[in-house]
Amino acid sequence: MPETDAMILKVEDLAVHFPLGGGLLGGKRRTVHAVDGVDLHLKKGECLGLVGESGCGKSTLALSILGLQAPTRGRVLLDGVDIAAPGVDRKARARIVQMVFQDPYSSLNPRQTVRRTLEDPLRLHGITDKAEVDGRIEEMLRHVGLRPEQAARYPHEFSGGQRQRIGIARALILKPKIVVLDEPVSALDVSIRAQIINLLLELKETMELSYIMISHDLGVVEHMSDRVAVMYLGRIVETGGWHAIFTAPRHPYTRALIAAIPDPFGERPGVKISGELPNPLEPPSGCRFHPRCPEVRDICRKPPTPPLGEIAREHEVRCLRAAELA
């Protein structure tokens, strides 16, 4: 990628905290730090892969970017405007950032035809001329590999893969700049996934989109992403270009994630980690990964949390021992 790549989205020190317990009957009021100070940027035309296990905060982060979850702290800047702020116009945001959902079954309104699913948003955003509406719907359906005459049908008349195409069409009908892909293929049959992955990559070029993709399937992330951010307990622990992340991961957690993928040939070496995600109400002191880390030293257990440090250009790692672990 050339140096001059325009920044399209910038997430600054974003945090989302959920209060738990407490209330009228007393009790200690506790807070889950679902996202705890995340800095990210997205360049025009790039696909940023967001990986991490359940509870790492990647979904909450995505919801904040979409304006569905108000952040406790921090900003999501798009062309200098904070689009996560509570006062931002929903419609203005809708024309910039859209989402493709994981489950193609629950993400389409069963009572609406494909046509209505695509037509309503257009009308809502002021495109009311019948010829233009028809034209845009037809063009969009062709873009996602559906026939225009299928617009009269209801979701239950389609297969899972086709439904996902409808979901993609809905996300793109307003011509957004950024699309958040939430596990876009994991609910699909294995033999259908390649179709959707190829489609998404094609659309990225033809419609000049930028993606933020959440996925736990590292094979898909490697295939689709330009850059990757790895999250653990609400924080980014490593971020870098896809090649660096997959060929020279530096954080022990990133290494463990890659090592955990079953290798069909049984050849992939790597560190195995044990234990499970700690209670997010009481995150470990110091480096949050230390209880599971195979490379842990005493220093890792002591506060403060290590900062995200740059170890190469565009490759940052949140690990005190990053230099030693090369």
Place this chain on the structure above:
Amino acid sequence: MKLRANLVIGGALFATVVVAGALAPFLAHTDPVMDANLMNAEVAPGSEFWFGTDAQGRDIYSRVLYGARISLTVGIVSQLINTVIGVCLGLSAAYWGGWWDDFVNGLTNLMLAIPSLIFALAIMAILTPGLTSLLIALGLTNWSYTCRLSRASALSLKSQGYVQAAKVLGYGDIRIMLTQILPNILGPIIVIGTLGMGGAVLAEASLSFLGLGIRPPFPSWGSMLSDARDQITTAPWISIFPGLAIFMTVLGLNLLGDGLRDVLDPQSRARTA
């Protein structure tokens, strides 16, 4: 789709009542209020008076036909009011949550704690008896079940992808509730509305029976029953026919509601789709 027996029988019974009420002026033999003739008082059912006559000599057949109008008006209108209130409160409470949800929940529990008939009685005691008052009294006291149902159904849909997608597309809250959530919870609401209609017909009869609903001489099935109390042993037909009319209407509505449940229930449909 296979037609179900309860749907067919319930529909037929309800349709009979609707037709009877609608065509009452053509089907009735006499004016239900004006044609009192003490000479014909308490005539047993026969060829002239099909259902017999009451103590004032009015034709019960004609009065039962006209009574259908009142029962249906009360049943349909009051239940419509209940449904609108219940759906608005339940849907918005589920969608917005927070203090509004707490408030609606509290109000619903309060309504459920007061027997709705007693509540309606109190309202009727304040208002002047009559059709409008009856509609208000019954329309304001029976929305709690609809509200609870709407809230529960809407809660389970709120996190569905298509509701989220609508938010991301910039839809306003009201638009999301009306276009995304409401159409998908309508089935059970129609069912409970139909069943509630039967309840409203009964409630109207009870209030009128107690003298707080439709006042004599206007023919309401409940007030007809009330009038017939003294003659129940000597002229049982005076109470039997309005009683039967109530029975058929409520049974019809309940069967219809059950039948609609089988057809509209999202789970049973999901399996056939």
Place this chain on the structure above:
Amino acid sequence: MSGEALLKVDNLRLDLVVGSRRFGAVKDVSFSIGRGETFGLVGESGCGKSITALALIGLLRAPLAFGGGRILFKGREIQNLPGSEMRKLRGNAISMIFQEPMTALNPLSPVGRQIAEMFVLHKGATWHEAERKAVEALANVRVPAPDRRVKDYPHQLSGGMRQRVMIAIALACRPDLLLADEPTTALDVTVQAEILELIRDLSAAQGTAVLMISHDLGLIANMCARVGVMYAGRLVEERAAQEVFRAPSHPYTGGLVASLPLLGARASHGRSRLKEISGVVPAVTAFPEGCRFNPRCQARTEICIAEDPEETALPRGGRVRCHHHA
């Protein structure tokens, strides 16, 4: 595997009964598993892999029905065993773990008691004795602090811990055969890696044979020596696991392998468009005539539409069901 097979499935047919019609949800499936062997069944949703497992353990329920063939367990036909006989076998000689352990565990009973129940039921142990064994069993599946964990209810445990409890229950009576139906699909990758290792280690230590069922070809190839690939109710290919990846014989297997964005592929070969398998997975009620893969197959000829292919033995071992196999 030499000598007598532990499990032999012979031309198994399972029907989906809709009114008076019977659809062959599984048709002519044959395979065998040797003592202590790990055999994998891989396929997409609706291919019949899970109902095959249910048939083996006698848990087939309407609208599914046994349609023909034989299931031989230790040389004894078990497909028509009466319920009481099957119950003696189930949980004792053959046991099963499921995808979502929460639904398979009793939410109102402490997990220790649920494990202990197996010893009481099948081994005639006293409750006191069984509870002690339950602690051992939990320690065996590497649950930390097992003496305290036995008193926990399922909802108090994480997904990974619940799956360990399921494994402890399934292996309590040292069964000869363990059926594992997508045992890690609901889990995070690092937890999945641990659970797979646990299954591998324990089955090896106890000499338990495992029938591993998954949609994840990589996982199956990693875990199993031999793999059966199922498509639309048929076993289309049965091979040594790594052969399936290196030199797939059936066009479906070949297409599937080529469509997967395998981890490491982009780093070693660069990004190329994924090969797609066209079309959709057919529903059980609409399996095509002839070869069931023919509408989606690139190698299709007249004979594929006209004739259902027979199984052919491959020169280097294994079988394939295709007119034009590689």
